[in-house]
Amino acid sequence: MKFHHHGYVSGDPRVQPAAGVGINRPSELPEEVDVLIVGSGPAGMITAAQLAQFPGITTRIIERRPGRLAIGQADGIQARSVETFQAFGFAERITAEAYRITEMAFWRPGAEDPTKIVRGGLAPDDPHGISEFPHLIVNQARVLDYFAEVAANSPTRLTPDYGWDFRTLEVIDGNEYPVKVTLVRSAGPDEGTERIVRAKYVVGADGARSKVRASIGCTLAGDAANHAWGVMDVLARTDFPDIRTKCAIQSHDGGSILLIPREGGHLFRMYVDLGVVPEDDHGAVRKTTIEQIIAKANEILNPYTLDVRSVAWHSVYEVGHRLTDRFDDVLPEQIGTRTPRVFITGDACHTHSAKAGQGMNVSMQDGFNIGWKLGHVLEGRSPESLLSTYSAERQVIAQNLIDFDKEWSTLMAKKPEEFNDPAELEDFYVRTAEFPAGFMTQYAPSLIIGGSAHQDLAAGFPVGKRFKSARVSRVCDTNPLHLGHQATADGRWRIYVFADASEAGAPSPVTDLAEWLANDPDSPLAATPEGADQDAWFDVNVIYQQKHEDIDINAVPAVFKPEVGPFRLTDLEKVYGTLPDEDIFDIRGLSRSGVVVLVRPDQYVAGVLPLEATAELAGFFAPLLTAGQRAKA
Amino acid sequence: MKFHHHGYVSGDPRVQPAAGVGINRPSELPEEVDVLIVGSGPAGMITAAQLAQFPGITTRIIERRPGRLAIGQADGIQARSVETFQAFGFAERITAEAYRITEMAFWRPGAEDPTKIVRGGLAPDDPHGISEFPHLIVNQARVLDYFAEVAANSPTRLTPDYGWDFRTLEVIDGNEYPVKVTLVRSAGPDEGTERIVRAKYVVGADGARSKVRASIGCTLAGDAANHAWGVMDVLARTDFPDIRTKCAIQSHDGGSILLIPREGGHLFRMYVDLGVVPEDDHGAVRKTTIEQIIAKANEILNPYTLDVRSVAWHSVYEVGHRLTDRFDDVLPEQIGTRTPRVFITGDACHTHSAKAGQGMNVSMQDGFNIGWKLGHVLEGRSPESLLSTYSAERQVIAQNLIDFDKEWSTLMAKKPEEFNDPAELEDFYVRTAEFPAGFMTQYAPSLIIGGSAHQDLAAGFPVGKRFKSARVSRVCDTNPLHLGHQATADGRWRIYVFADASEAGAPSPVTDLAEWLANDPDSPLAATPEGADQDAWFDVNVIYQQKHEDIDINAVPAVFKPEVGPFRLTDLEKVYGTLPDEDIFDIRGLSRSGVVVLVRPDQYVAGVLPLEATAELAGFFAPLLTAGQRAKA
Ligand SMILES: Cc1cc2nc3c(=O)[nH]c(=O)nc-3n(C[C@H](O)[C@H](O)[C@H](O)COP(=O)(O)OP(=O)(O)OC[C@H]3O[C@@H](n4cnc5c(N)ncnc54)[C@H](O)[C@@H]3O)c2cc1C
């Protein structure tokens, strides 16, 4: 955590000094805003928490509910989401209160008496050690609370505007605030009152029945029918021995339960499968009562019993795999002629089977993706064309995830003897181990994803995938730490210079690159605005091959030691060495001749380049840096 | 974290439901209180945070200052303190914002040019891996903030009463509230107004110039003279390469600096040694200006320079090793005839050299020690004689620490060639490695520390030392975790039953012990009040030798699976197995025939007993359990 460099911070350093529009933030929703986010679910809240870091941008997030979410909805948190929480600063806190999945049990009809279930097996949840982050279960409400805290503690002091119902919007080109949004007060004394808010951009994060989606003419396509689950969060007495372990339970007559233990040591969730909803159901399934769900659960659990003592929440959750063809308001025929003004994220554009546990996780990655892009465009760092990459990237990913989930579910349901080649299953597991943890995403080359011509220089940082952290040793304070965990969700691009074998400061490709980065007019750093800290837009780090004690910090080139804040203090925390037993060069397959790794603000690897490839580096960033181009023009 | 068992908790689970005196806690200081704590430093705040967990006890903490501490004072946090923070629930949060010491550098006059300092060596801070907790540096103010948060979130909703100056007290025997305390408003519109508050007990945590200490007639004895340091917390530009590493810096003309990097990446503290304060100094040293401190620092750092850009705090800190002969109001001639009513803690009874970095750490252990004892006596769990153990335990420990610190400082200052036997230094290091981390404390046998007759059954849990955690595997949810970290600062005694090799539930000494614990009138659990949860006073845990998957939780005796809360839910989280590669039985040298380990609410091992030693177990707790005795009478 970095602080004190603008002067001593006496209180909680997580509360950043108010700045820009946060200094006198109006409590009332203003007439005109830069970004209006509709819906304070996971997709909306992460977008808000990200945009809140940009002091110059007025972001408001409206929500139909009168206040915070109290209960229910999703609860599965993949390791990728915890990794994302780490960047927002609350991974360790949410982990402390969450349930942690380490193994999963499979129950099935007994061989002797199929009317009684027996434990089939116990499998590790992450056998391949995919991530240093855990797989958690915690109520969606708490995830939202933490994002709300991040937003409130940000320079812009963003808090949600509860009690506003989005009705419709209209994009009127040629205005500074081209999106005209109609809202209606949904709570409070003036309930029912209509309001118009004008926005530069609108993010529709308003869930599966999105009205923003309807306003821009998208529809969901996909599964013909919904699948229904009776879901309950309950406190119960039971003799079922695995009640605190995640379980898939299959009974002899086809009934099945997905059991998810929950935070706090006692609560658990059960998804009781209610099957595919027939077309002529006419809402009948939705009338399933909690008593029926409990009775069904007891049937499936035989010979064990469940004595439910308190129902915290229950619902009939009906969902199918569905997806819109675009995630913004640019029609196919308009592509290339205009840039988007309205975006949809999360359940508004894709829904997933409850079984896959993707919903909340994928939705947050949508929000993380659009957040920094809006920030960069509104701040004038980047051209509007950046915004087109949101739909281009996320629509494909959503499609891939849905396709993959179908394949995965089918294969997972197959019995080992049904495979032609026993290695097939094994292979599949290893190849796809990243899926349940949320690390399958790989973006295709684009304005913000470079080619993979030099991928062999950094085999462990695949271009288009998220930057997988490894441990290094910080020179200035000798601390062993995770390189990736130093990258907070501050909206900055990151340049990691993995050095060649030369000593720090000796004539070498690293020294030349440092010189170029610091002083060349084509360097991306040249775009940094006058008066801002050297590292305001680009966080430039160097990792030497030596151990920390063999690196002379005074010899390290200045670009890796920026001067920051009003006192022009030197930031020494961007200079690293390797750890004796855990060399990041080996662990991530990095070339001993050195390599530059470019990482996006949302943690995805955008490029892998040789140390000497300054022209390619300049070429990659040039189209992304409006301000730099302006300065040079 | 355990919650939801009284019903669903929608918000932050760290906020416990208000109970007892917390339900309508008066904001004004009442006339009569159970415990009045004087001073909201580390010693006072930990006592408050601990007592706040007892719903029936009215504790108030007064503080002369008008509000929270903003800046300055101590900043070194030993691993033992972080371990303590873990029990109070904020270790991971304070670690995230603190500076972490991993190595220490030694600078000395150069061999060629002694006017210039050179780096002598770099030594790991904890070469022996003494603790799983880090050694941190963070401002005392933040430590106090976290304890304040714990207290405010506790069932009693305790918050400090700022702006009250303690003047004097008088113990008037025979009253229900025998301690008459005179206070004066030290802030606010009614400044200067006198108030009388009557208390059952008073804890003087009012620092080195304690008036509570004076009221009970104790004086500090020790070093004849103070040692003085110019201390500054500053932001600076410098070319000193180890500015972010803890350093001891010695210059050619005897000047020396202790450099302590601080949280946030830029701030650091320097202690510039001003030497022993002569008797005829008459406060001259205290007039040392910040300019003089900075100038002296620059001299010592030559050839490096320090350009101080912002001074966050500075002080001339004068201190010597001093100690009172008793920590309560019972005069030597009264011992055995009455129990104490007034206690002193922290700097009020002992002060330490700034170099040792003990002050804040030892003070917190005082507070942790007295807190639960007052809780148990006031709640009627334990007889008043328990309170006599506070002074008996902590005075000796303070004396030992001071003696040891003197020996340690002397030896640390010796050059390797000055030792007779080179192994002497090595030996000393290994033998004393626990000192700087805060783990040297070992209490002598007493009412609450059993004998060590059976120590060989659990070599790694020395009686009288704090319970050193090791990892185990929780059966119900397959989670690998630290056994010790499950023990929160909830005021409960803990009984760890390390099982013999039998299967869970099979006839065995463990099963017999479980039966005895649950049902025998001599079992300490028999003292648990009617209507309270089975585990309200005693947290009974079992650790089997098997792996978690080989333990049938349904077969585990009921005493290890208590029914809790209004719904009588079964707590399954007290049943553990061993980890395949990290067997706690091996790591802590536990007998394969099983062993019972008794642990106090402040985490100290109180006893090690064979599984069959029910009479000894009963005998240990009998004098501690007033209520149990009453019930049986
Ligand atoms: C009732 C319910 C139960 C669910 N149960 C499960 C489950 O058991 N398991 C599971 O994995 N997933 C479940 N989900 C899905 C999971 O919660 C979503 O996948 C995830 O929350 C997606 O996040 P999101 O931000 O896109 O949408 P949401 O979390 O749905 O957030 C949308 C937000 O927009 C608000 N909103 C909607 N319309 C408007 C409007 N017109 N104006 C203003 N605000 C508006 C809503 O009140 C809501 O707060 C459930 C969802 C719902 C709604």
Ligand SMILES: Cc1cc2nc3c(=O)[nH]c(=O)nc-3n(C[C@H](O)[C@H](O)[C@H](O)COP(=O)(O)OP(=O)(O)OC[C@H]3O[C@@H](n4cnc5c(N)ncnc54)[C@H](O)[C@@H]3O)c2cc1C
């Ligand atoms: C000015 C100062 C500078 C220090 N600098 C260092 C340092 O550089 N390094 C280091 O290791 N240690 C330092 N210490 C010591 C370190 O802070 C203590 O060892 C540690 O705080 C001990 O904790 P405590 O709770 O016993 O006492 P303290 O932290 O001193 O707390 C005592 C509290 O009681 C309050 N109080 C005092 N008298 C009254 C009264 N009559 N009525 C009501 N309230 C009262 C005080 O305002 C204070 O908040 C310093 C202490 C002080 C006071």
